[in-house]
Amino acid sequence: EADLQTWFKGIEITELPKKVGLILAGNIPLVGFHDVLSVLATGNIALIKLSSSDDKLLPAVLRELCKIEPALEGQVVYVERLKDFEAVIATGSNNTSRYFDYYFGKVPNIIRKNRTSVAVLTGQETQEEIAQLGHDLFDYFGLGCRNVSKIYVPENYEIKNFFEPIEQYNDIINHFKYNNNYDYNKSIYLVNSAKHFDNGFLLLKEDEGFSSPLAVLYYQSYHDIKKVEQVLTEQAENLQCIVSKANLNIPTGILQFGESQHPKLWDYADNVDTIKFLNSL
Structure with missing residues (x-):
């Protein structure tokens, strides 16, 4: 209210x-x-x-x-x-x-x-913060433009530090359509010998793209976070949300972990003020 x-x-x-x-x-x-x-x-x-x-x-x-x-x-x-x-x-x-x-x-x-959304990890996140990131990944099965479909991680990041806190979401694999997508993408990666990580309900694949298939999360390592800022600034028109605790200098608003699917009434899609548009008619 x-x-x-x-x-x-x-x-x-x-x-x-x-x-x-x-x-x-x-x-x-x-x-x-x-x-x-x-x-x-x-x-x-x-x-x-x-x-x-x-x-x-x-x-x-x-x-x-x-x-x-x-x-x-x-x-x-x-x-x-x-x-x-x-x-x-x-x-x-x-x-x-x-x-x-x-x-x-x-x-x-x-x-x-x-549009899609990404998360930028620093390696300093707590287990609770990564667990909250699970909501950004799995709420609505990851089908929304506000759902995170890619993460940036620092070089030499320990993937287990990401996989362990999100284990609580493993029951998503019991949904048959999600499971079908998981099995399909896994088989493609195995046949093509594509490098990926697999925790039994999510496939983590290194990729420069942003929009990952269902049951897949793209990741990309970075050495200099300033270069990540540059990419995200260049891709601003293709991104809905950025989830991170890092102090990023980018035009897209930065959200805390777990907040991407909880927009306020004034968090307008594509950063276009719908009310301002309607009031101008």
């Missing part, structure tokens, strides 16, 4: 509601709720194109919200195809973003592409 009151202080309720098309992602439950809430809070009308992967929970939540405040019912419209919209907020992949640019480029828009 306190966060809502703080958030609402910066919101202007329009007297001329606009129809805002929302193309929602479905990679994790309720991932599009913040966009819907932002449209409703500013007094605009949400034209909601649900993801087929998240088409039950969000309508259920909004039904309860409308029971609390029946006046909101007129601001919630579900659509199969967007039309008669005056602005758009669309979330998709790097590929779909090109289509979004083409179709929605003539109206005010926020178009989101693929």
Whole structure:
């Protein structure tokens, strides 16, 4: 409640509601709720194109919200195809973003592409901090853009110092879809003789990339943390969160371990202020 009151202080309720098309992602439950809430809070009308992967929970939540405040019912419209919209907020992949640019480029828009998150370890982390990092890795099975998909570790880092504290998350392997991905990626690495570490439920593979497959965590060693800062600064448009206790000089906000999937209402995706955008319509 306190966060809502703080958030609402910066919101202007329009007297001329606009129809805002929302193309929602479905990679994790309720991932599009913040966009819907932002449209409703500013007094605009949400034209909601649900993801087929998240088409039950969000309508259920909004039904309860409308029971609390029946006046909101007129601001919630579900659509199969967007039309008669005056602005758009669309979330998709790097590929779909090109289509979004083409179709929605003539109206005010926020178009989101693929992003992921990384953690930078110094080697001085406590076991509790690494255990908290497990939430950043495994919450929602690692499917969110705020989930950590890569870690940077100092040279000669002892991998057991990472594996031991996250052992408490080992029951994730009992989910058959996660297990299938784990088995598949493991077999690929073994067939290709690709160097990797394996603790029985997570594969740790050295890679310069950022977006690791499900059940895989990329890692990269560093000698000079300043070079890590440079890479993360260059990749800022592809990163959602940085998790670290290091004092990094980078444009992306730095979060403490375990916080990546606990954003505040004012922690806007891609660092684009949704409320400011809606208030400008």
